[in-house]
Amino acid sequence: MxxxxxxxxxxxxxxxxxxxxxxxxxxxxxxxxxxxxxxxxxxxxxxxxxxxxxxxxxxxxxxxxxxxxxxxxxxxxxxxxxxRGTTDRRQALAILVDQGVTSSVITPRGTRLLVWSRFADKVLKKIPEDVPVLVAGAADHLDILAGPWASKGEARAALAKLETKPVMSMPMQAVETACRALSAWTSSREPAVLYIGGEDELPEAQLENGCRLYPVGLRAKVDNLAITGFMARRTSGFGRGYRLFVKARNFASRTRKTRLSVYSPSTVFGSEEVSIPGRGSIERSYKLDEEGGTEGRLAAGLQGINGRPADGFALDDTRYAVVPKGRRIKVLLVTQGNLFFSKGLAVNPAVSLETMAPVELKKLSTGTKPDVVVLDDTAMPKKYSGNMLLFGPNAAGSRFKLGKEIKNPVVYSWNIEHPLLRNVRLSSLEIEKAKPIQAEPGDKVIASDSNNNNLMVVRDDGKEKILAIAFKLTDSDLPLKIAFPVMLANFTDWCVKAETSLNGREVGLGTFQVVDNGTGSGPVTVRGPGGLNVDVVQRAGGPSIFIREPGFYTITQGKNSYTLAANFTDKSVSARLARPLRRSDGTGEHIFNIISERYGSRKGKPDRxxxxxxxxxxxxxxxxxxxxxxxxxxx
Amino acid sequence: MDDLSSFFTPEFLARISRVSLFAGKLVGGGRPSDRTSKRTGTGTEFADHREYIHGDDPKQIDWRLYGRTGKFFTKLYHSEEDRIVTIALDCSSSMSAGRDKFDLARRLAGALVFLATKDRDTAVIAPFDEKVRNPLHGLRGEPGFRRSLGWLSGLDAKGHTDLPGVAGNLLGLVKSRGPIILISDLMDSRTQSAGFLSSLTGKHGEAVIIHVFAPTDREPQIRGYVRIMDVEDNNSIPVLLDSRLAKRYTETFDMFRKSMKARCRSLGIRYVSISSDKDLAEVFLKEFREAGITC
Known part of the structure; x- marks a missing residue:
């Protein structure tokens, strides 16, 4: 053609x-x-x-x-x-099949993608032989597989090439791209776009270039269960291990029974039948001993009672996690005998604490550099560079500009999303006086009062991490609150990237992940789920891999290696699967009437x-x- | 180069002896001859009277006129002098392009010298290409004719043609007012300029143009895709030379001859075009007679 x-x-x-x-x-x-x-x-x-x-x-x-x-x-x-006669040109047709992540849902008739492909094949049978057809897969972008002047045979062959992609679909963008392609390549005056997928949010509408959209929401709802939380906290005392927390959710309206298991390659930490109420969730915790300072691979999964899959959408039924290998965090405390700091820091079992008087700070640059320096209202010499907690105006003033002293500030807002304030509650904190910190570009304010006076500011330039606090510890009741040792533990862990959560090395499906560990010691090799090699591609950020399947990815460069856990984490998709369709009949039969109307009669000029x-x-x-x-x- | 002497056989000379070069206007060459001059002198043909002046021969006084007028008048007679016939021979490269064209031109020149010397005239042969080169003067009588044949045999055709320039040269070359006979193929882009033709006549009164051409000049025999090249320079034109184009070319060539003839007639120049395949004696006896070149 x-x-x-x-x-x-x-x-x-x-x-x-x-x-x-x-x-x-x-x-x-x-x-x-x-x-x-x-x-x-x-x-x-x-x-x-x-x-x-x-x-x-x-x-x-x-x-x-x-x-x-x-x-x-x-x-x-x-x-x-x-x-060709003008009839064919006017009635060019694009068939877009959703091949996003939800197309992998298993139904009694096969995967959704298979069902949608069969439906597209039925559509092809209904249209005349000489109608120009474009066949494309639609996920995060349009993947044209045949056309726009494909014959029906070519179009059918293209349908067999469709495969699920681990990314969310963006139907409207795909439809608009198809419209532009039909208009540009076929000179069609009234091209039609048929979008076959599992969702029915798309309206039947007249689009740009005279293009007509016919969405077909073709699915049944899924009684979806999912592991929505999987994390670990260190148990008190270094070397004792972790406490695992698992949260499973039922997105369906009726109660579901399922088997919840938490395991590593060598150990099953727990496996039990659970009953999850409709639109409810359950939580379980398990004990995990530290495995000799090496990385541990953990998984939490849901299975059916009879050994079959828990539901039709398997991607969110299992959650993988990597336990980082533990190591001691060397903390230097500079204080004039403030025991709150030493006791607070000792709550983190990984901390190895050394205390120093302010007058001895001169020695700091000559000795071995600690992981973290905590300064109790003591100015840090300018020449020192490293991770530090600057507590009090004197300490904060050595790295930040301070404002005038304010009396009795009340913490009005704090950033609970920030790792330093995870599980930290500052609402009832009493502060006698403080000197607000002036944040510079790049700094993050994580706590401030109602007058936007910055009380806690974080600076992370890649070389050093600094938390500055605008008030002295003894000018507040913070030492008396549980938030104090938690915040100290968060800070020490954050400085050395020793995440207490298991999500520290978690990546989402359908994304590119940079795998260069920065050592520059040779090429990078990656083994994915099942031990299969994963292609490393060069991208702007460096060598990267595309996360196609959930599971563990081991990245090796020279003698160094580390592991990533890949999970499907989009709860909105998990929830949407359990919702019933809002508009269409779920069978797509209505589209055949439209096809009969558009392509049944031959108008216009014949072939010449x-x-x-x-x-x-x-x-x-x-x-x-x-x-x-x-x-x-x-x- | 062929020796022209072998061409001018006694039979050929006897045939063309029956004609003479046109008489033309009365001009004088300065030497005693049978031909009446415009000058007055010791001839036998009455020319005019003038009043007697001291020193005139008393025998020449017209006594009858004295009887009627009472005044002495002396009778004047035309002086009998020869005339100088200038034969300008085109020796440019284009003369060598057609078959026998240059040979015809040289034979014509030799025959014209023969006729001129036969009538006790003096002939001058002026070969030219871009300009007149080394003319042969003073050809008189049988010896002059023989001398011209040897000289003509040694001529080559080469160089470019510049007829207007040559016309100017001839004006300076010919001192007396004799006729100029131009033998040429006239292949010069400026040939048809009125200046060239009028300058040929100029003060000298009479001119003859003998246009010589080869049969292939008029009717090209070759056919197909050819590149037509000028023999005198590197100009060329690519053509598909088929019968139609050849016919159009012949028509153009004939039109060129006609236009030359018409222009010459308007200027009082005798014009004749001669193909090189013609019998030369017949040319003198027929074409030249019709054109008024011989009588």
Whole structure:
């Protein structure tokens, strides 16, 4: 199919070869004319009277052009071109099949993608043979598999290529792209786009370029269960291990029974039948001993009671996590005998504490640098660089500009999403006085009072992490609150990236993940779920992998290796699967009436064979050339 | 180069001896001859009277006129002097392009010298291409004719044609007012300029143009895709030379001859075009007679 024409004669390749040969021959003949015999005459003035003195043989070039045109027309005529009737052009059709992550849902008739492909095949059977069709998979972008001038056979073959992608679908963007493609490539005046997927949010609508959208929401709801939380907290005292917390949710309206298991490759920490009420959740916790300072791989999963899958959408039924290997965090406390700090820091079992008086700070740069320095209202020398907690105006003033002292500030807002304030409650904190901290570009304010005076500011420039607090510990009742040791533990863990949560090395499906660990020691190799090699691609951020399946990904570069846990974490999708369809009947049968209406009757002009017209035009041109040469028109 | 002497056989000379070069206007070459001059002198043909002045021969006084007028008048007679016939021969490259064209031109020149010397005239042969080169002066009588044949045999056709320039040269070359006979194929882009033709006549009164051409000059025999090249320079034109184009060319060539003839007639120049395949004696006896070149 080319320029709205179909060809019934010799193939396009044969025609192209014939045309190339003809044009080459004509060009050779033209060039050989330049080497024509010489006729030396003494009557040249008479010849110039007859022919003129034209040095450039324009007329010969014109002749060559017309000869080539005639050859091209003859070759085109041999291909048997037929101009398609206007009916086909007007009724070009794009069939988009959702191949986002929800297309993997298993139904009694197979996966959703299979059901949708079969439906698309039924649509193809209903439309006439000569309707131009575009077939594409729609996920986060449009993936055109056939068309826009594909035959029905090509379109069916393209449907077999559809495969689920671990990304969320963006239907509207896909539809708009398809509309533009149909308008640009087919000159259709009324192209139609059929979007086959599991959702029915798309409206049936007239879009740009005269394009008409027909969405088909084709699915049944899924009584979806999911692991929505999986985390660990260290148990008190270093070396004693973790406490695992698991949360399972039932998105369906009726109560579901399922089996909840938490396990590592070598140990089952728990496996029990649970009953989860409709639209409710359950939580369980398990004890996990530390495994000798190495990375541990954990999984929490839901299975059916009878050994079958818990539900049709398996991606959110299992959650994977990596337990980072533990190590001691060296903390240097600079204080004049404030025991609150030493006791508060000791709550984190990983902390190895060393205490120093403020006058001894000079030694700091000469000795081994600690992981974290905690300064109790003591200024830190400018030359020191490292992670530090600057508690009190004197300490904070060594790295930040401070405002005028304020009395009895009340913490009005604090950022509970920030790792430093995880599980920290500051609402009832009493502060006698403070000097507000002026944040610079790049700094994050994590706590402030009602007058927007910054009370806690974080600075993280990649080299050092600083938490500055605008008031002295002893000017507040913070030491008396549980928030104090939790915040200290959060800070020490945050500084050394020792996440107490299991989600520290968790990545989402359908994303690219940079896998260069920065050591620069050789190429990066990645093994994914099942021990299979994963292709490493070069992207702007560095060597990356595409997270296609949930599970563990082990990244190795030289002697270094680490593990990522990949999970499906989009709760909105998990919830949406359990919702009933809002509008359509769920069978898509209504679309066949539309197809019958659009493609049942043949209107417009019929196909027009062009062979005779082209032959006539070519022969006319040859005749004109003959006369032109005979009369000297081209001489 | 062929020796022209072999061409001018006694039979050929006897045939063309029956004609003479046109008489033309009365001009004087300065030497005693049978030809009446415009000058007055010791001839036998009455020219005019003038009043007697002291020193005139008393035998020449017209006594009858004295009887009627009472005054002495002396009778004047035309002086009998020869005339100088200048034969300008085109020796440019184009003359060598057609078959026998240059040979015809040289034979014509030799025959014209023969006729001139036969009538006790003096002939001058002026070969030219871009300009007149080394003219042969003072050809008189049988020796002059023989000398001209040897000299003509040694000529080659080469160089470019510049007829207007040559016309100017001839004006400076010819001191007396004799006729100029131009033998050429006239293949110069400026040939038809009125200046060239009028300068040929100029103060000298009479001119003859003998246009020589080869049969292939008029009817090219070659066919097909050819590059037509000028023999005198590198100009060329690529053409498909088929019968139609050849016919159009012949028509153009004939039109060129006709236009030359018409222009020459308007200027009082005798014009004749001669193909190189013609019998030369017949040319003198027929074409030249019709054109008024011989009588």
């Amino acid at each position: 080319l320029f709205g024409m179909k060809f019934t004669g010799i193939s396009e390749i044969q025609a192209a070869a014939l045309l190339s040969g003809s044009l080459l021959l004509l060009a050779l003949l033209f060039l050989l004319r330049g080497r024509r015999r010489k006729l030396v005459v003494g009557t040249f003035p008479v010849w110039t009277m007859l022919l003129g003195r034209s040095r450039v043989d324009f007329r010969a070039l014109f002749a060559l052009f017309f000869e080539m045109l005639a050859a091209a027309m003859l070759c085109l005529a041999l291909t048997g071109p037929t101009l 064979p062009l062979t005779k017209i082209l032959l006539l035009a070519a022969l006319s041109l040859v005749g004109m050339l003959w006369i032109g040469h005979g009369t000297g028109l081209f001489h």
